[in-house]
Amino acid sequence: MTGGEGAASDQPVVLVSHRGPVQFGRDGDERIQERGGGGLVTALSGLIPDLDHAVWVCAGITDEDKVVVAENDGGSFDAGDSDSPVRLRMVVVDDEVHDQFYGIVANPLLWFIQHQLWDTKVAPELTRREHDAFLDGYAEVNRSFADAVVEEVEACGGGATVMVQDYHFYLLPELVRSRCPEVFLHHFVHIPWPSSDAWRVLPPSMREAIFTGMLGNDVVAFHTKRSARNFVLGCQELLGLPVDLGATSVTVGDRTVVARAYPISIDTEDFEARAASAPVAEHRDALESTRRDHLLLRVDRTDPSKNIVRGFRAFDLLLRDHPELHGQVQFLALLQPSRQDVEEYADYTALIRRVVADINLEHGTADWQPIDLRLEEDLDLAVAAYTLFDVLVVNAVVDGMNLVAKEAVLVNRRDGVLALSENTGAHEELGELAVTLYPFDLQQQADALHEAITMPLDERRRRREAAAAHVRSHDVSAWFDAQLDDIADLRGSPST
Amino acid sequence: MTGGEGAASDQPVVLVSHRGPVQFGRDGDERIQERGGGGLVTALSGLIPDLDHAVWVCAGITDEDKVVVAENDGGSFDAGDSDSPVRLRMVVVDDEVHDQFYGIVANPLLWFIQHQLWDTKVAPELTRREHDAFLDGYAEVNRSFADAVVEEVEACGGGATVMVQDYHFYLLPELVRSRCPEVFLHHFVHIPWPSSDAWRVLPPSMREAIFTGMLGNDVVAFHTKRSARNFVLGCQELLGLPVDLGATSVTVGDRTVVARAYPISIDTEDFEARAASAPVAEHRDALESTRRDHLLLRVDRTDPSKNIVRGFRAFDLLLRDHPELHGQVQFLALLQPSRQDVEEYADYTALIRRVVADINLEHGTADWQPIDLRLEEDLDLAVAAYTLFDVLVVNAVVDGMNLVAKEAVLVNRRDGVLALSENTGAHEELGELAVTLYPFDLQQQADALHEAITMPLDERRRRREAAAAHVRSHDVSAWFDAQLDDIADLRGSPST
Numbered sequence: 001m002t003g004g005e006g007a008a009s010d011q012p013v014v015l016v017s018h019r020g021p022v023q024f025g026r027d028g029d030e031r032i033q034e035r036g037g038g039g040l041v042t043a044l045s046g047l048i049p050d051l052d053h054a055v056w057v058c059a060g061i062t063d064e065d066k067v068v069v070a071e072n073d074g075g076s077f078d079a080g081d082s083d084s085p086v087r088l089r090m091v092v093v094d095d096e097v098h099d100q101f102y103g104i105v106a107n108p109l110l111w112f113i114q115h116q117l118w119d120t121k122v123a124p125e126l127t128r129r130e131h132d133a134f135l136d137g138y139a140e141v142n143r144s145f146a147d148a149v150v151e152e153v154e155a156c157g158g159g160a161t162v163m164v165q166d167y168h169f170y171l172l173p174e175l176v177r178s179r180c181p182e183v184f185l186h187h188f189v190h191i192p193w194p195s196s197d198a199w200r201v202l203p204p205s206m207r208e209a210i211f212t213g214m215l216g217n218d219v220v221a222f223h224t225k226r227s228a229r230n231f232v233l234g235c236q237e238l239l240g241l242p243v244d245l246g247a248t249s250v251t252v253g254d255r256t257v258v259a260r261a262y263p264i265s266i267d268t269e270d271f272e273a274r275a276a277s278a279p280v281a282e283h284r285d286a287l288e289s290t291r292r293d294h295l296l297l298r299v300d301r302t303d304p305s306k307n308i309v310r311g312f313r314a315f316d317l318l319l320r321d322h323p324e325l326h327g328q329v330q331f332l333a334l335l336q337p338s339r340q341d342v343e344e345y346a347d348y349t350a351l352i353r354r355v356v357a358d359i360n361l362e363h364g365t366a367d368w369q370p371i372d373l374r375l376e377e378d379l380d381l382a383v384a385a386y387t388l389f390d391v392l393v394v395n396a397v398v399d400g401m402n403l404v405a406k407e408a409v410l411v412n413r414r415d416g417v418l419a420l421s422e423n424t425g426a427h428e429e430l431g432e433l434a435v436t437l438y439p440f441d442l443q444q445q446a447d448a449l450h451e452a453i454t455m456p457l458d459e460r461r462r463r464r465e466a467a468a469a470h471v472r473s474h475d476v477s478a479w480f481d482a483q484l485d486d487i488a489d490l491r492g493s494p495s496t
Numbered sequence: 497m498t499g500g501e502g503a504a505s506d507q508p509v510v511l512v513s514h515r516g517p518v519q520f521g522r523d524g525d526e527r528i529q530e531r532g533g534g535g536l537v538t539a540l541s542g543l544i545p546d547l548d549h550a551v552w553v554c555a556g557i558t559d560e561d562k563v564v565v566a567e568n569d570g571g572s573f574d575a576g577d578s579d580s581p582v583r584l585r586m587v588v589v590d591d592e593v594h595d596q597f598y599g600i601v602a603n604p605l606l607w608f609i610q611h612q613l614w615d616t617k618v619a620p621e622l623t624r625r626e627h628d629a630f631l632d633g634y635a636e637v638n639r640s641f642a643d644a645v646v647e648e649v650e651a652c653g654g655g656a657t658v659m660v661q662d663y664h665f666y667l668l669p670e671l672v673r674s675r676c677p678e679v680f681l682h683h684f685v686h687i688p689w690p691s692s693d694a695w696r697v698l699p700p701s702m703r704e705a706i707f708t709g710m711l712g713n714d715v716v717a718f719h720t721k722r723s724a725r726n727f728v729l730g731c732q733e734l735l736g737l738p739v740d741l742g743a744t745s746v747t748v749g750d751r752t753v754v755a756r757a758y759p760i761s762i763d764t765e766d767f768e769a770r771a772a773s774a775p776v777a778e779h780r781d782a783l784e785s786t787r788r789d790h791l792l793l794r795v796d797r798t799d800p801s802k803n804i805v806r807g808f809r810a811f812d813l814l815l816r817d818h819p820e821l822h823g824q825v826q827f828l829a830l831l832q833p834s835r836q837d838v839e840e841y842a843d844y845t846a847l848i849r850r851v852v853a854d855i856n857l858e859h860g861t862a863d864w865q866p867i868d869l870r871l872e873e874d875l876d877l878a879v880a881a882y883t884l885f886d887v888l889v890v891n892a893v894v895d896g897m898n899l900v901a902k903e904a905v906l907v908n909r910r911d912g913v914l915a916l917s918e919n920t921g922a923h924e925e926l927g928e929l930a931v932t933l934y935p936f937d938l939q940q941q942a943d944a945l946h947e948a949i950t951m952p953l954d955e956r957r958r959r960r961e962a963a964a965a966h967v968r969s970h971d972v973s974a975w976f977d978a979q980l981d982d983i984a985d986l987r988g989s990p991s992t
Contacts, residue, residue, distance in 0.1 A: 116693060119615030119617065120612055121613050121615065121844065122847070125936070126938060126939060127939050128939050194693055195691035195693045197612060197690055197693065201936045202936070202937075203934040203936075226733075233729070237725075304617040304618075310618075317623070344617070348617065351618070422696070423696065438698075438699040440621070440697045440698070441622040442622060443622060
């Protein structure tokens with residue numbers, strides 16, 4: 001499927017992510033393996049088997065994970081099944097340390113900074129709790145993972161390619177580099193990298209550790225050019241390092257660190273097969289039986305970065321400006337509740353419910369509810385809705401990529417229009433085929449939704465087909481291959 | 497006092513600001529002149545009389561202003577007194593237009609964007625109200641002022657230097673340039689210029705108008721290099737223009753627009769005279785009679801950008817970490833209520849009162865209240881407190897300059913320590929002589945306040961004297977002269 005024949009795979013690969021492809025559990029007396037959660041892990045799980053030699057370093061979280069780790073004396077072991085075998089190295093982290101790492105630093109502190117969600121008038125307020133969590137949680141987990149990575153690198157001769165995933169491991173690259181000088185470090189950040197203004201929410205003790213840690217890499221990869229540029233500008237502004245904006249690179253001593261953009265994508269064959277499946281067809285029939293002339297759709301986690309409330313308020317303006325649409329349009333919102341143990345998320349979900357109730361009360365009739373809100377997770381239902389929408393609403397405040405946009409245009413059967421926030425990674429690729437949404441501007445969003453609803457059919461078709469073709473020709477394998485190719489090039493070049 | 501002899505003043509100067517140096521009123525049958533409000537206007541009022549030929553374009557706001565404007569057929573006229581004569585051109589703006597311009601667009605929309613105060617999860621929500629206010633209010637006022645500026649420029653031969661002040665007139669420069677090709681346009685922005693991430697709160701229809709309007713200038717001036725850099729980066733990111741980061745300049749067609757930093761200052765002679773005045777002495781005696789060992793002081797408007805709540809919470813941590821300071825330290829907070837008709841400001845003031853009450857309840861005793869909160873405006877009291885503080889607390893989220901820091905170190909008599917946010921303009925000049933505060937980090941602020949309180953006296957003295965010497969040698973005249981000198985240089989150079 002992917003670059004198993006490429007030069008990059010001549011070197012062993014050590015993959016590092018917080019969640020792994022497998023977690024262990026028990027069913028009575030029997031040990032069972034469950035697939036790890038999340039789209040990223042799923043995507044990588046499909047790609048890793050094609051590498052000649054790879055080991056995946058991830059967290060051991062369940063009780064049974066810890067048993068398996070002990071059985072293997074903390075070392076790596078084979079897991080997965082014959083379809084997707086994988087060599088795993090699980091790092092067991094003390095529960096309290098993990099809570100500090102994950103529940104205080106990674107989420108919400110880093111997530112909110114990188115999605116620009118802090119209400120800086122009053123939040124955050126960093127106290128000893130956050131300082132301790134950074135040192136005893138985040139840094140400690142990075143050290144534990146670095147130890148495991150170093151062992152795995154050394155076990156395969158010291159020259160491995162290490163591919164680190166995401167915002168959980170900003171300190172790890174420098175820790176690995178200092179002990180493995182022959183290693184090649186590639187780090188993919190799947191969430192947006194904001195400007196220095198946002199990073200200044202952290203004191204230098206944290207932000208400099210993060211930037212310095214990341215500069216242990218050879219390549220820092222993002223979904224967008226905007227993030228790559230912000231990273232390089234931040235190195236100049238916060239660390240005073242010389243940079244080359246044209247090459248988006250940073251000079252650190254005698255090394256050059258490059259920042260690159262590789263927009264992630266989906267497994268198009270797999271996704272189209274799912275869209276053609278029986279469970280999806282059942283949901284589609286049910287949705288078809290109640291559909292109105294114009295189906296607006298959004299599919300999101302209830303994360304404030306998704307901008308769900310403003311999306312509904314824009315829809316409210318649309319209904320006010322266009323009474324002719326009453327009864328003709330319905331906004332189906334499939335929202336998966338997310339992180340409800342975090343206050344900001346629970347508050348946001350409550351606000352969503354309040355706003356939907358108000359709009360349905362204001363405009364609804366005995367046989368028409370303008371917004372059909374479903375707070376649940378059902379991927380088959382979502383895929384069924386993808387095939388049926390007339391307008392897909394993606395108005396995120398900011399979003400690393402937004403794969404919903406790619407999934408939905410791929411399988412849609414009604415020449416649906418993509419209404420896409422300028423601040424999504426997907427907009428760098430698909431913006432010209434979409435109706436652009438400016439996420440803070442309700443009136444603009446209302447006007448854009450109207451433009452999408454009333455767009456001539458041939459124009460809708462041209463755009464949807466071009467968007468689907470783009471996604472097909474830029475699928476997740478192409479995304480991974482592009483990274484492996486660049487790694488091979490850079491490993492071969494004398495400058496790194 | 498200033499560059500009346502400089503080359504720049506060979507050309508007439510047209511000064512543009514929202515508030516002018518004078519406003520007219522009535523006392524019975526008699527017309528009276530009152531000095532306009534605000535530190536900026538006061539500073540400029542002291543500088544303008546030294547120019548050979550200057551006219552000041554400002555808003556005519558009071559009823560009597562409008563009478564005076566009508567008496568002069570809308571043209572310019574002499575005003576002020578023999579000490580500070582000024583030629584005025586007042587622009588009368590319809591009340592409703594002015595409300596849209598000032599109360600919706602300039603404050604809070606632009607102010608909040610530039611101080612990064614929006615809670616982007618939920619605010620702002622731009623609707624037709626804001627779009628209309630931008631077009632019918634902000635743009636309309638800019639057009640009216642541009643008309644007046646063009647008339648004044650033409651009246652003096654077309655080659656005047658136009659010096660525009662602040663965030664009320666971002667559209668004006670391009671409007672003037674298009675009609676007066678011989679003019680030299682210099683625009684001072686007194687509030688921070690943030691990164692593009694913050695400007696993307698506005699849709700392109702507004703943000704592009706703002707950047708394009710500003711690029712009508714020859715010089716765009718700020719208090720800090722950080723703002724100048726952000727402006728240039730924004731031109732590249734939002735308009736796609738070629739820039740030179742080293743020279744902080746932007747190429748627009750065949751023109752070059754330079755962004756420069758000129759940190760504003762105070763009239764040191766005037767301020768030291770006030771500090772020696774009888775009313776200040778009276779306040780000082782009263783403060784001295786009740787002082788504790790360590791006097792912490794802050795003097796601010798109740799603007800969320802000033803970060804008053806986090807400052808108190810940091811003080812709370814200080815008291816928790818250091819019980820030995822109980823009864824020994826007092827935090828005097830002189831806070832001038834600001835914009836209480838704006839919801840965010842009223843909420844913020846209420847929160848300040850709540851937090852102070854909680855802290856005084858928690859730590860206070862029968863004869864010691866840790867925080868002495870005074871919600872009033874009394875400049876003599878503030879100056880008296882400047883002379884007495886041990887630690888001045890300036891922990892702003894972000895602040896264009898913060899002149900309180902300069903005023904206070906100049907007249908302090910106790911070798912007081914400046915505790916200064918890294919995000920103030922003053923920090924670029926005085927940061928090395930201050931204890932730096934990281935505005936989102938309560939623990940760091942508490943630790944820094946403790947460091948300031950316990951700093952050895954000779955170190956305190958060395959820093960305070962060096963800071964005062966810096967302010968004396970970089971006073972407001974030097975600030976203005978530096979701009980006039982650069983204008984003369986740039987007018988003489990062939991590239992502009």
